[in-house]
Amino acid sequence: GQNIDQPTEMTATEGAIVQINCTYQTSGFNGLFWYQQHAGEAPTFLSYNVLDGLEEKGRFSSFLSRSKGYSYLLLKELQMKDSASYLCAVRTGANNLFFGTGTRLTVIP
Amino acid sequence: GAVVSQHPSRVICKSGTSVKIECRSLDFQATTMFWYRQFPKKSLMLMATSNEGSKATYEQGVEKDKFLINHASLTLSTLTVTSAHPEDSSFYICSASSGAPNEKLFFGSGTQLSVL
Numbered sequence: 435g436q437n438i439d440q441p442t443e444m445t446a447t448e449g450a451i452v453q454i455n456c457t458y459q460t461s462g463f464n465g466l467f468w469y470q471q472h473a474g475e476a477p478t479f480l481s482y483n484v485l486d487g488l489e490e491k492g493r494f495s496s497f498l499s500r501s502k503g504y505s506y507l508l509l510k511e512l513q514m515k516d517s518a519s520y521l522c523a524v525r526t527g528a529n530n531l532f533f534g535t536g537t538r539l540t541v542i543p
Numbered sequence: 544g545a546v547v548s549q550h551p552s553r554v555i556c557k558s559g560t561s562v563k564i565e566c567r568s569l570d571f572q573a574t575t576m577f578w579y580r581q582f583p584k585k586s587l588m589l590m591a592t593s594n595e596g597s598k599a600t601y602e603q604g605v606e607k608d609k610f611l612i613n614h615a616s617l618t619l620s621t622l623t624v625t626s627a628h629p630e631d632s633s634f635y636i637c638s639a640s641s642g643a644p645n646e647k648l649f650f651g652s653g654t655q656l657s658v659l
Contacts, residue, residue, distance in 0.1 A: 536586035
């Protein structure tokens with residue numbers, strides 16, 4: 435089976451930096467995605483990593499180490515609107531995408 | 544970016560009835576569509592993968608006779624929850640892929656199903 439783990443909940447202060455970790459053990463690997471999801475809404479795409487290293491996109495960065503089965507999402511200059519669930523997802527084949535448990539981030543003033 | 548439309552956004556039905564959820568790719572041809580289920584405060588669980596013109600592939604533990612998936616065209620996939628029961632109440636989300644290598648998936652807006 436596919437095993438993708440994230441912390442269940444995190445809390446951080448507005449303006450700070452937060453790192454959300456994701457570890458995975460899957461049958462096959464063809465890329466790792468991070469999605470943001472607000473309650474009752476569809477996930478929205480944040481980032482994609484298929485090679486080792488850091489991908490930066492504005493306030494969001496994502497890191498991947500394939501040998502360690504590890505990724506993290508880094509959010510800088512946190513804003514209240516960043517309060518949401520962050521989903522780590524691994525593509526195992528052509529397009530099968532399996533999601534992690536999700537991390538609920540609460541940003542406090 | 545690509546748009547995936549999902550309808551209805553919310554449905555309330557009586558136990559024993561069937562409910563159909565539609566997922567359409569509006570500006571691209573979706574060779575593959577995926578159906579996910581999400582319980583409150585939980586992550587998305589892949590239910591099945593449907594390819595246009597062929598039978599869907601169901602994940603372990605998902606009853607194919609309970610959750611009927613049809614992908615009759617390159618722009619439409621439907622999920623029918625048959626003989627719905629209260630435990631089927633959940634948030635169902637579809638996503639679509641054109642099949643291009645390393646393409647990110649685009650998600651529909653989801654359907655909140657409540658079975659009374």
